[in-house]
Amino acid sequence: MHVVEVGANARYQKEFIQFPVRLYRNDTCWIRPLDTDVEEVFDPARNKRFEHGECVRYLLLNEKQETIGRIAVFVDHEIANLDNDQPTGGCGFFECINDQSAAFMLFDAAKKWLLSKGMEAMDGPINFGDRDRWWGLLVDGFDREPNYCMPYTKTYYIPFFENYGFKDYFKQFTFGIPTTWAKLVDMSQAVKERAQRIYQNPDYSFRTIDKNQLPQAAEQFRHIYNAAWGGHSGVKEMSAEQAQVLMQKLKPVIDEKIIYFAYYQDEPVAFFVCLPELNQIFKHINGKLNLIGKLKFLWHVLLKTNHKAFGVVFGVAPEHQGKGVEAAIALRMPHEADHNPNFQYTELEMNWVGDFNPIMVRFVSQLGSKIVKTHVTYRYLFDQTKLFKRCPVIGRRK
Template identity: 45%
Template sequence: MKPEKFHAVVVDRKEQIKAFLDFPSTLYKNDKNWIRPLDGEIEKVFDPSQNHLFKTGDAIRWLLFDSSNNLVGRMAAFYDKIGAEKNEQPTGGIGFFDCINNQEAANILFDHGENWLKDKGMEAMDGPINFGNRDSFWGCLSEGFYEPVFNMPYNFPYYNQLFENYGFKNYFNQYTYKINIENRKPAGAIMERAMRLKRNQGYYFETFNLKRAHKYVGDIIHIFNRGWAEFKGVRKMQKSEARAIIEELTPILDPRAVIFGYHNNEPVGFYVMIPDLNQIIKKFHGKFGLIQKLRLFFDLKILKKPNRLIGIVFGVVPEYHGKGVEAGLVMRMEEEIAKPGFPYKSIEMNWIGDFNPTMMKLVEKIGGEIYKKHITYRYLFDGSKPFKRVNEP
């Protein structure tokens, strides 16, 4: 009997987990732009004690080998019942996909994902996405093959063809805008609106206060659940999630780059940026032990090494759209940038979906230009059903 050209193995042992984490280092060894994510950032996605989505879902991982038992690919599949049901058809996901440039190999991984998700009651799958928040490991890079920022995906150009040849279609685009801080020219109209808002005594904007970090848990929940939870596939944020976000961000954030907006003491918007840790951790090779933690602290807090900010999220609750809150957040950030000693040279505003033209226009008005594009693909298991892009009627 002729041996199979490729075969997949479920990841369930310690040495297989290590192989899953190490494989991209071999695949991208000649690509100077690729940066290995921290192993812990990936592993917490698959740890039920750290990922609340396991309460209403599940995940599985595979390794792909060729006939000579060489590792040639990896992938994960997952679903969350609550998020799945927010789509027209129950939709799961695949992610952490890496593969040699071979359609047959990729198809075997995609087939495993489809079959596993079908068994879980799913009727479609999105990919490559994260089993968690959209701000990490989400999307297939299709334009702007530059060095990735922290926890943003990077891949070879041929990945798009592997997905599309299988039958995946473009569900939405995610744009990364780059703002050159030294050459930025915020539109005059934005600053005028901000000045008008500033004269309204009910509004105020503040930078993150490390001594009152716990206060922002409720503010984040309020803004996020009003501003994002109505989008397809996005579930409401729980208090435990918001608390975890604050606990994770507090040690690494620069308080000057996190702005909250309020109206009559009610949170109405935020503008959250962090230093790009990839400028430091790219030499860690995925590890984050004591030595790496000390190195990170020294480079981040003492040397102020990162010169690039990552825009994680910029949002305003729907009731305050068009009232100038966006302009107020921008102006408060401009005040921080203008102060002596501001160390950053550029901002990369990540994850601006093409389904949010208002946000795209705003970022362009403050000097942003499209720098990268990622694609979130969707594959319907029943090919006879009509495909719809996100928010398409």
């Protein structure tokens, strides 16, 4: 076995995409990611992390020059020291045959490269980009299909990471939430009552977005997001440009009926952004969003074959937290569904709730939800004698 760098080698670049297709061919729950979604991570023209970061990709080949593993390794110099006790890089997009020695060769290659960049630890498997994509190792929920741009990985990867020395830095929970009031049998009565009080308060109103007014929605989203999350450990404030780019990127897949804003006396105070769970459509496309793929996508959208939505991001302005607004905005979909017998979505998943945010974990649990998937973000300290610390609990201001 030997490791090769992908670099500009066209065959290796293709193998980086194709290897998982062969590896997971018998896994019925695995859904092939769009090739373009993976490729853009490693394209400096499309990934702004390259402005202050570096990334390399490796393949592991056997004696027959067949691919038996892959990994990406990267460092974002702007955040390598952010909220860390040591400069920390990352590895991700790890895939490997069921051979621990092969996995360790890939981890060794990643460690060696990061050491050359002055790093003292690596997180993984993570994304060379934002946390909402390609983040974490699946450790529970192998019987469920992955959500769009979320990892579905092999069960045998868990001992690979842990035997190498990676430790649980934080867990990410995916919660399943019924989309009708009748099915919310496990919901806390107190939460339900708080939500109902907000619905009955004339000072509060709830609206969905209008695609024709996306710039306004983007700015309202940014305002609430920065108030709710900006300044928390590991979270950077969002610029106006970033918010506009994000909303434009989401525009082709937005369903206006499931992106909710709450207003207090017409001032935006909360949001809950949900999207159609695109993997329920992309699983019919086989990774290729070419002309045929686009026609298939349009066909499924027009026929409304997808009945699953997922919550992308949720936020409440601090001055309205603890008043019931959290419950009211989070339960807006079941509220709307109960008033619309033809509501398209019968399943909702909250896609990314970290165990470093116990308040949010407890709150989502009180909505009558259940954890249906768990991912782990691991951290490996190159100096194994150094004290390992888990991710700080959210709420600490910089």
